[in-house]
Amino acid sequence: MNKPLGADPLEGAIGLSLPRLEALEKAVGDARFVEDMTLPGMLHGAVLTSPHAHARIRGYDASAALALPGVKAVVTGEDFETRYMGLVVKDETALAKGKVRYIGEPVAAVAAVDQETARAALHLIEVDYEELPAVFSPEEAMAPGAPLLHEGYGSYFKIFDAVHEGNVLAESEIVGGDPDGAFQGADHVFENVYELSAQYHAYMEPVAALAQVDRDGRVTVWSSTQSVFRTQANIAESLGIPMARIRCISPRIGGGFGGKSEATVQPAAVLLAQKTGRPVRIALSRDEDMTTMRSRHPARLVCRTGVMADGTIVARSLDVLMDGGAYADDSPAVMMFAMYFGCGPYRIPNYRLSGRAVYTNKLRAGAFRGFGNPQGSFATESQMDEIAEALGLDPIDFRLKNALQPGDRWIDGHAIDSCTIRDCLEALRDGCDWTARRAQAAARARPGRRRGIGIAAVAHICGFMATSAFVRLLEDGSVALNTGAVDIGQGSSTALTQICAAALGLSPEQVRCVEADTDASPYNSGTNASRVTYMVGRAIGEAAEVVRNKILEHAGELLEAHPGDLELQPGGKVGIKGVPGKTVSFQEVSIRAHWGTGGPIMGSGSLVFEAGEMDPKTALATGFMSFNACGAYTFGAQAVELEVDEVTGQVEVLEVWSAHDVGRAINPGAVDGQIQGGVVQALGYALTEEMVWQDGRLANPSFMDYKIPGSLDVPHAIHAIVLEHAEPTHPFGAKGIGEPPIVGIAPAVANAIRQATGKRLRRSPMTPERVFRALADEGDGVGIDWPNGQA
C-alpha cells in the first residue's frame, strides 16, 4: 500500500489544490444556508428560553401570545410526551419538561407570520417557575447536599457503563504499570494545576432549522448540522417518530467545529410544523446561539510527572475535572478523550489517568475541535517545558528523548500504524529555526516588550464510528458519489471527490458528490473526530473497488479479453495490459450495463472499528468508554513566537509554525487552510476567548464582548509544515487534519510567555490582565476565577 506519491497515473486527482467544489456559488452569494431558504407558506419560529439557572416549571399560560395577531402556534413541554435524546447519555427533551437547568434553555417555541411577531409573542408567554438552588462550578455541584440537576440520572439510557454519583455524570480511571512505585523511585516529581475556561465555537452561521410536515405526517428538516443522521436520531428519539418518517438534509453549513453535532432546535421546529401544518423556520440570533447551544468544556487538570535525572519520564498522572453544564451531551467522551491523551506522544510505562465530568447549572459543554485534547495538552505540554527547564534540557530534545517510536503501542495496547512524532518535532525544529530563534529571542525584542518562542507536541486520532459510501456509474460513464457526510465548510466533499476520482482513474469533474440526505445517503455518523477524509475515504475505496471489478467484467466481454488482463486507464477507459490502443470507455461499459446485461453498476463500502476492550495486561480501566482501535493516530508539533508588552501584559503573536503528518495531502491547499484556521482558532482560545458566567448568566453573549480573532489580531506568518508519511490503512494514505492544529497552540503560547518573561501561566486564556498579574509576581493565575471566567 505504501506506493511512492504521484506514481500512479490513475491517481492524478490526488494532491491537487482544487478550490472547494462550491467555491463559486459561495463567492457570488448563491450558496443557500438554512436561513436563506424559504418555502411557500413558511412561518417564522422563535424560542423562549429560561431566565432561571434551575427551576421547576409549574405551568404555562400561552393565551396572550396566541391572541397576538399573526401568531399561529405555541408549543411547550406540555405538547409532547417525555422522551429523551442524546449521543452518550439520553438526558435531554425537545424543550424543557418539568424543570429548567440553565439560563438559556429552550422552554417554549412560537410560530408566527414573521420574525418580529414571533419574537414579540415570546414576551407574552407566561411560565410559572419555582426557583431551585443552583450550582455553578463542579466544586459546588460535588459538595455534600448540593442540589441535584438530574434526579433520574441513574435511569437514563447510557451507551457505556457509567460510574456516577450525585451530579458527577461520569467518573473514570485508567492505571497502567505501577505509578505509585514509579513516582517513589523517580529522581524528580513535578506536580502542577492547570485551568482553562469555556470557548465558544463561534461558527459564523448561527444554528437554524427549517421543518416541514406533510399531510401524512412525514417530516423533512433542513438544518445547520454536522450530521443529518444524528439530527434524524435526535428528532426520532425526542418526539417518538420512526426514523423512516424523518428526512434530514443539510444545505450549505456555515461552520460547525463540533458545536452542530447534536440537534438542539430541530425538534422544536418539527413540533411547530406539526402543530401548524406549515413549514417553520427557526434561526437563532447570535446571543441566543451563544446562550443556548454549547461550549468547549472548562477544565481543571492536575498533572504529575516523575522523571529521572537524565530526563527519562517514568510516571505520569493526570486528573481531569470537566464542567459539563446542564446536560451530558458529549461530556463523558470528551473527559475520557483528555485522559486518553494524558501520556501524550511519549513512552511512559507507569500512569494513572483519571477524570470526572460534572453537571452544573450552565450551558452544556460538548464536542469542540480537539475534543478534550486541547485542555489535556495545555497541562501536559506546559509541564513538559517546566520539566525540561528544571533539568536544563532543550524542550525539543527532552520531548524527543521520551517520544514514542515506530512499533510502540498506545496506553491501551492499540498498535500505532505510523508513528511520526519524531519526524514532526525535527521538521518543526528546522522549520522555525528553533535554536537560533530561541537564543536570540531576548535580543530581538522590540523596546518595551519581551520576546519568546515556545513549542508543544501534538498527538491525536482520526476515526471513530460508522461510515459508508455508495459509488454509482452513471449512463455516460461519470460517477455519483454518495456518502452521507456533511461538508461543514472544511472541504470534505472536495477531498472525497478527489479520492473517488483517483480510485477509478477519473478527473474530479467526472465525479458528482451528492449532498447528505437521510432518504438517499448511506449512513455516516457525522463530521467529527477528524474522521471524514480518513474513514469515508476508506469506505469509498471499498465501494470503488466493487465498481472497478464490475467495469472490468463488462469490459472483458466487450474487448473479448479476460478481466484479469485488463486495466483502468486515466479518464474513464479500460484497456488490455500491454496492448496499446485497444480500449473501451466507461460510457460503453455503463450503457451495456444499463441497457444490455447485468444492470446498473454500483458499489458500496462500509466500515466501523470494533471497539475492543483495553488489554488488561497493559492497563486497567474503570468507567471508561473504550476508544481502543478506533482509528489512526496523528502526530504534530507547533511553535509560537510572540512578544509580551511589559506595561499592559498584552501578547502579540509574531509567527506560528504548525507541523503535521497528514499521511498524504489529498488537497494540499485545503490542508493548509485547515492548519491556518485551526491555529487561529487556537490563538483565540489561548489569548482572548472566554465565556464568562455570573450566577449562571452568560455575561458576554456577543462578538463585542467575546473576542474571536480578527485579521489584525493574528500574524499573517502562519507556516503550515506538512509531512506525508502514508497511512497504510487508507487507500491513498490520508489521515485527518481537522483537529490537530488546535491542540498544541495554547501550551506553546504559555511556554513562549515563560521564555519571554520568566513567568509561567497555568491559566488559559492568557489575557492581558492575567499576564499582567503574572508579571507583577501575583502567581500563575490558578485558583482565582475558574470555571466561570474573569468578569
Add this chain to the structure above:
Amino acid sequence: MTDKLALSLTVNGERHDVLAPAHRTLLDLLRDQLGLTGAKKACNAGICGACTVLLDGEPARACLCLAANVGDRPVTTVEGLSPGNSLSAVQRAFVDTGAIQCGFCMTGMIVSATALLDELPDPDVGQIREGLSGNLCRCSGYVKVVEAVQLAARYRREEMR
C-alpha cells in the same frame, strides 16, 4: 403589525419600490423582501461584517442601517458585483486561492475587499489586514484571505491593461 413606509431603493442598479416598517434594517429588507440573501446575518450587531454591502460605493453594515435611511444612495450587494454569469476579479481571486471554506463570512469579505481595492489598488499585506479587520472569519485564519486580495489586485491590474 406596524405602519409601513413606502421606500424606493436602488439595489444593484435596479429600482425597487417596497413597503417596510420604519425599524426594518437594510439587511432584513434585502434578504426577506428582495430575495438577496448573499449578505448574511451572523451577529446582527455590526461587529462581524458578514452583512457588508456598498452604500454609494462605501462599505456599510447592512444590519446597522435602517432601510428607511438609505434614501437615494445606490446599494450594491455581493450579487451585484458579478453581473450575469461573470465573476469579478475579487470573486475570481477568492475562488482561485482557496480562501473560501464554509463561505458564510465570504460574501461580506468579498464586498469589503472590493471597497478596499477601489480605494487602494495595490495594497500591501498590512493594508489588507487593516482593511479587512472588520470582517470576522472563523475558518480560514485569514492567511489565504490576504493572499486572495493580493491576487485580486493583480487580476484587476491585468484587466486594466
